Amino acid sequence: MAYLSARTGVAVPVAAGQQLTVTNTHGQQVVDMWALDAHDASRFVSAPHTWMRTGRLSIRAGDELSDTARRPLLAFDEDTSSGEHDLLIPSCDIARYRELGVEGYHDNCRDNYFEALAAADIEPLPFVPQPLNLFMRVPIAADGSVSIQPPVSKPGDRVRFTALEDVIVVLSACPQDLAPTNGPGRVPTGVAYEVVGAAEGAR
Numbered sequence: 703m704a705y706l707s708a709r710t711g712v713a714v715p716v717a718a719g720q721q722l723t724v725t726n727t728h729g730q731q732v733v734d735m736w737a738l739d740a741h742d743a744s745r746f747v748s749a750p751h752t753w754m755r756t757g758r759l760s761i762r763a764g765d766e767l768s769d770t771a772r773r774p775l776l777a778f779d780e781d782t783s784s785g786e787h788d789l790l791i792p793s794c795d796i797a798r799y800r801e802l803g804v805e806g807y808h809d810n811c812r813d814n815y816f817e818a819l820a821a822a823d824i825e826p827l828p829f830v831p832q833p834l835n836l837f838m839r840v841p842i843a844a845d846g847s848v849s850i851q852p853p854v855s856k857p858g859d860r861v862r863f864t865a866l867e868d869v870i871v872v873l874s875a876c877p878q879d880l881a882p883t884n885g886p887g888r889v890p891t892g893v894a895y896e897v898v899g900a901a902e903g904a905r
């Protein structure tokens with residue numbers, strides 16, 4: 703089990719057949735998650751293609767997560783949380799923190815994405831795909847309005863994915879501390895993650 707420190711990101715190779723678990727150690731931490739084809743960084747899990755496939759604006763255990771050509775890259779196997787995950791809200795970035803009044807630098811999921819991939823020697827496309835925001839609670843009202851609410855996940859809640867191809871998963875422990883994204887206390891925390899299982903063999 704590895705630990706992703708509060709406010710930071712990491713790129714995790716997960717070979718086809720292996721499983722990745724992400725555990726919400728403290729309970730209310732949102733984790734921005736992306737998955738790229740390990741052999742072609744222009745292929746990535748696409749949130750809209752995924753919800754088009756599932757027919758709902760969230761993901762549930764049993765769903766497959768698709769790329770922009772509608773080919774599944776990951777299977778979502780298990781979810782011990784209440785099942786609230788967001789596919790709509792873009793990553794936080796420095797522009798968002800400017801809107802919130804921050805004048806200097808503020809850690810953000812966009813920079814975590816690029817820094818984690820650079821540290822893994824992977825050159826991604828020059829934009830940040832829409833993340834899967836694990837444990838993020840964004841209720842959609844009947845009139846279509848959305849709001850970001852504190853998560854309802856609990857300490858130890860866990861999600862598990864199986865790689866259907868060799869992928870690089872990027873995780874960012876969201877550093878949002880000015881809105882209740884990571885709980886009413888607005889204190890970002892770390893999360894635990896682990897890759898288990900045998901690879902099916904390289905493509």
Ligand SMILES: [Zn+2]
Nearest residue numbers: 794811876877
């Ligand atoms: Zn964030």
